[in-house]
Amino acid sequence: MCGENRLGESKSVQEIEQLVQQPAGRRYKSQQYYFTRLAVMCYTILLAIAWLWMSLREAQWLPHKYLLGQIHWAWQMLWGIFFATFFIGVSLLAHQLCAWVRRAEEDLQHLLGHLSPLQIWLLAFFSSIGEEAFFRAALQPSLGLWLASLLFGLAHIPPTRRLWFYPLVAAATGCGLGWLYFGSGYGLLPPIVAHFVINLVGLYRLSRMAVDNAAPSL
Numbered sequence: 001m002c003g004e005n006r007l008g009e010s011k012s013v014q015e016i017e018q019l020v021q022q023p024a025g026r027r028y029k030s031q032q033y034y035f036t037r038l039a040v041m042c043y044t045i046l047l048a049i050a051w052l053w054m055s056l057r058e059a060q061w062l063p064h065k066y067l068l069g070q071i072h073w074a075w076q077m078l079w080g081i082f083f084a085t086f087f088i089g090v091s092l093l094a095h096q097l098c099a100w101v102r103r104a105e106e107d108l109q110h111l112l113g114h115l116s117p118l119q120i121w122l123l124a125f126f127s128s129i130g131e132e133a134f135f136r137a138a139l140q141p142s143l144g145l146w147l148a149s150l151l152f153g154l155a156h157i158p159p160t161r162r163l164w165f166y167p168l169v170a171a172a173t174g175c176g177l178g179w180l181y182f183g184s185g186y187g188l189l190p191p192i193v194a195h196f197v198i199n200l201v202g203l204y205r206l207s208r209m210a211v212d213n214a215a216p217s218l
Helices: 002-058 073-097 099-112 117-143 145-154 166-183 189-214
Strands: none
Touching: 002 117, 073 099, 073 166, 073 189, 099 189, 117 145, 117 166, 117 189, 145 166, 166 189
């Protein structure tokens, strides 16, 4: 009888814990999807602002002078993939060599949490198009490479002090993306492809870190 009572008590405790944990998990997922929807909306607004800026500058509703580039689209894609590969390689090397980089990635992982594959693709897709259209196609021809890259870095100021270097990295990356934009003859495809691949791989790595940290250690 005592064993049965203890077994019943343990089951009831487990059921209570599951009931307590389920709403928190649902709230967490709802917060994550709310964040994704908000981010997609902001990037869409940024794209609309960039399109309006370019349309007013070129006096036409379908601006193409600062979008299509002067080299073949396949070469533009290869340029973007090459730049993204180089950036990811440097990032992985820094992760292996620098403890402060690993701590910063942990902070980013805690901020973002675990993202679903759909969320990762949506964030990478809309961020690359919205930010590149605004900072490269809209701002850079008007303000120049250095000022546009500086503003790109300032737009990535993090909410935690341990990520103090993040705007510097973003500004340097913005210079590289701006060089791709100028080098391709004002083609927006290379920086978009590079930005998309960088964000896709980065968000996937951070999401995997969240899963690994949440897994119980054996």
